[in-house]
Amino acid sequence: MKIPILKLHDCLLISIQWELDDETALQFQEDLLNKIYQTNARGVVIDLTSVDIIDSFIAKVLGDVVHMSKLMGAQVVLTGIQPAVAITLIELGIKLNDVHTALDLEKGLKKIKMELGE
Amino acid sequence: MTRSFVNIINEWDIVAARQLCREFAKELGFGIVDQARITTAVSELARNIFLYANQGIIIVEKIEKDGSVGLIIIAEDHGPGIGNLAKAMEDGYSTSGGLGAGLPGVKRLMDDFSIDSEVGKGTVIKTAKWLR
Helix, strand or coil: CCCCCCCECCCCECCCCCCCCCCHHHHHHHHHHHHHHCCCCCCEEECCCCCCCCCCCHHHHHHHHHHHHHHHEEEEEEECCCCHHHHHHHHHHCCCCCCCCEECHHHHHHHHHHHHHC | CEEEEEEEEHHHHHHHHHHHHHHHHHHHHHCCHHHHHHHHHHHHHHHHHHHHHHCCEEEEEEEEEEEEEEEEEEEECCCCCCHHHHHCCCCCCCCCCCCCCCHHHHHHHCEEEEEEEECCCCEEEEEEEECC
């Protein structure tokens, strides 16, 4: 299943609405980087409100895509990480270093705009 | 339902094991955070099986002890086994290049944890969570 990537001005918006399997996560990584390239997007918001589990593999894929996007010149913000997901990630020993986050989509978009100096 | 299992043969089975154990935990009355802990632990164990042993089984079972109720996850494979158990239980140790947070993470997410592994024979990991 493909995760839809929406374009809004110079930002890309992604809302992950179902449980991620490994293949979907890797496909998303590739799709997002291609979309950044095609659209010249400068900001990306990935909303995780509906995601109720992030294991070490999905965390690695997400962390990687943030850094890959940065290499291409796009800022990424992860939004809506659920309390239970935050707790399990830290207990599992996963630190998403240098990854920008925000409470919800709205705050995420604000953060991106600030980062981009708009 | 007191016992259920998923055979781990391909990567889709990792998702199946997660879903089974989440439902099981929910039915036993675990809260959202513990459901996430259990589901995440199962995901790590199932992925270890898939990565290192190719195939194996994840079993989830209801347990009772001294009036407490909980669940136990048993991850069993007949893969290569773990050569250095002490090292495998160290944070940050991985032979797969960073995939999988490893066993210390699973141990932290759950209440009880035991591992039995023999090189060339396979590995059995048992880990339990109790209802508070």
